[in-house]
Amino acid sequence: MSKRNWAILVAVVLVATFGWLLYGGLDKNVVFFLTPKELLAKGDAGYDVPVRLGGLVKPGTVQWDEKTLHLQFEVTDDTSTVLVHETGAPPQMFQPGMGVVIEGKYGRDGVFEATNLMVKHSNEYHPPKPGEKPEEMYKTLIKGSTP
Amino acid sequence: MTTAAPTVEAPRPARWPVFGAVSLAALVATQVFSFLTSPPDQNMGQLEKILYVHVPAAWVMFVCFAIVLVYSLRFLWKGREDDDLLAAAAAEVGAIFNGLTLVLGMIWGKPAWGVWWVWDARLTSTLVLFLVFVGYLALRAFVEDPQRRGQWSAAVGILGALNVPIVWMSVTWWRTLHQMPSSMRSMAKIYWVGMFANFGAFLLVMAYFIRRRYDAACTVRAAEHASQAAALGGLD
Numbered sequence: 001m002s003k004r005n006w007a008i009l010v011a012v013v014l015v016a017t018f019g020w021l022l023y024g025g026l027d028k029n030v031v032f033f034l035t036p037k038e039l040l041a042k043g044d045a046g047y048d049v050p051v052r053l054g055g056l057v058k059p060g061t062v063q064w065d066e067k068t069l070h071l072q073f074e075v076t077d078d079t080s081t082v083l084v085h086e087t088g089a090p091p092q093m094f095q096p097g098m099g100v101v102i103e104g105k106y107g108r109d110g111v112f113e114a115t116n117l118m119v120k121h122s123n124e125y126h127p128p129k130p131g132e133k134p135e136e137m138y139k140t141l142i143k144g145s146t147p
Numbered sequence: 148m149t150t151a152a153p154t155v156e157a158p159r160p161a162r163w164p165v166f167g168a169v170s171l172a173a174l175v176a177t178q179v180f181s182f183l184t185s186p187p188d189q190n191m192g193q194l195e196k197i198l199y200v201h202v203p204a205a206w207v208m209f210v211c212f213a214i215v216l217v218y219s220l221r222f223l224w225k226g227r228e229d230d231d232l233l234a235a236a237a238a239e240v241g242a243i244f245n246g247l248t249l250v251l252g253m254i255w256g257k258p259a260w261g262v263w264w265v266w267d268a269r270l271t272s273t274l275v276l277f278l279v280f281v282g283y284l285a286l287r288a289f290v291e292d293p294q295r296r297g298q299w300s301a302a303v304g305i306l307g308a309l310n311v312p313i314v315w316m317s318v319t320w321w322r323t324l325h326q327m328p329s330s331m332r333s334m335a336k337i338y339w340v341g342m343f344a345n346f347g348a349f350l351l352v353m354a355y356f357i358r359r360r361y362d363a364a365c366t367v368r369a370a371e372h373a374s375q376a377a378a379l380g381g382l383d
Contacts, residue, residue: 005223008298012305019309030321032267054322091261093190101324118261123329125195125338127186 033101036080039112052103053082053112054120059096075100075112082106086114093119155228157369158362163355170351177348181341188338194258199341201251203349204244205273209311211241211353212280216308219301228368231297234304235287236360240353242280249273260324268317269325276314279307293368 033054039046058081061074069088073096074081084102094100099120106112181199188195218234221227252270253263264270283303290296318327331339 001224002226005226005298008302009220009223012302016306016309019306030268032265032321032323092258094261095190098190116262118265118324119259120324121190121259121326123326123333125188125191125198125329125334127335127337128189 035077036075036082037077039082039106040080046106047108048105050103050105050115052101053084053106054099054101055082057094057096057098057100062096064090071117075102082112083110084112084114086117088117090117091119093121154372155232155365155368158365163358163362166351167355167359170348170355173351174345174348177341177344181345185337185341191259194255195338197251197255198338199345201248201255202342203346204251205248206346207349207353208241208244208248208276209315210350211237211244211357212276212308212311214357215241215280215304219304219308222297223301226294226297228293228297229365231293231300232364232368233357233361235284235300236357236364238280238283238300238304238307239360240356242277242284243356244349244353245273245277245280249277265324267323267325268321269314269323272310272314272317276307276310279303279310283307 033052034042036053036055039051039053053075055075055077058074058076061072063072064070071086071088071090073084075084076082084104086102086104094117099122101118101120102112102114103116103118104112104114178199182196185195185199187193214237215234218230218237222230222234249270252273256265257263283300286303287296287300290299317323318325
């Protein structure tokens with residue numbers, strides 16, 4: 001191996017180590033969304049600023065008005081819940097118990113006004129239980145308040 | 148010339164077209180198999196079918212970049228030009244599968260998540276990986292001297308490949324919109340079977356692509372060596 005190649009390899013190792021250290025430092029800061037608990041813990045700083053909120057759609061809280069396109073539901077992380085309001089049709093897979101990430105602002109009236117609603121799918125893949133047909137599953141996706 | 152530069156030989160004719168046809172047939176077969184055998188997912192319905200292209204594409208991209216890592220290191224160690232050419236072929240094929248992973252992921256993301264793209268850690272790191280290897284390929288076009296080109300490429304190739312574990316672990320290390328890797332428990336067996344069958348077929352296609360690109364590169368280099376030798380005073 002030539003001297004030059006050694007130099008290249010050493011340089012690569014150095015840059016890589018440095019890069020890994022940088023990545024390591026990011027560890028806790030790179031957060032795509034806040035949980036309801038974290039948002040509420042921010043207190044005053046959490047109001048009226050654009051944030052992403054993520055959690056599960058609390059079963060039994062979904063209210064969907066097809067005519068006015070008003071969608072309201074609670075997002076929970078098991079310890080805290082935040083009430084979310086959106087105008088517009090939810091994504092196909094939106095349903096009670098599903099993971100969601102919502103972009104918007106938390107208002108002082110205690111309602112998180114969503115500008116964008118995303119579904120966060122879990123890593124679970126299972127065929128429907130016996131008796132359930134996929135067509136029926138689609139129907140139940142946005143049924144409303146009954147989970 | 149006193150010190151003969153290590154030359155690259157033109158590839159001998161082989162039955163690679165047959166291998167290519169078999170790989171393609173295997174891919175079609177595994178796709179049909181997974182489409183016919185997999186039931187719709189309880190949440191996604193038929194959307195789960197994209198598992199059989201998105202995930203294998205991502206895995207094959209990782210394999211390609213692992214090959215880049217190994218042959219780049221070997222090139223720096225031994226200085227043999229053919230190692231550099233193989234690394235470059237793997238980088239090229241890896242970049243293709245990387246792009247495919249991104250595009251298929253977006254096509255999946257729109258119906259499943261409701262968005263084509265988000266800047267979460269998994270998507271961003273995968274895009275960075277793609278850009279590094281596009282840069283790698285651009286770099287090769289700019290450096291004329293084969294040894295220099297090999298050295299620079301190896302440096303970028305190794306750094307790019309070190310990004311692979313970051314992409315892989317991104318969903319575990321950081322909070323992302325992209326879900327964590329599925330496990331044997333979180334995914335029904337039939338989906339795993341389809342995914343691994345398609346991964347096998349994707350690997351064959353990958354091997355075929357890399358081999359043909361490598362052969363083409365060897366042919367070009369052998370021709371360059373020959374014309375240089377001719378310019379320097381006739382062929383021996």
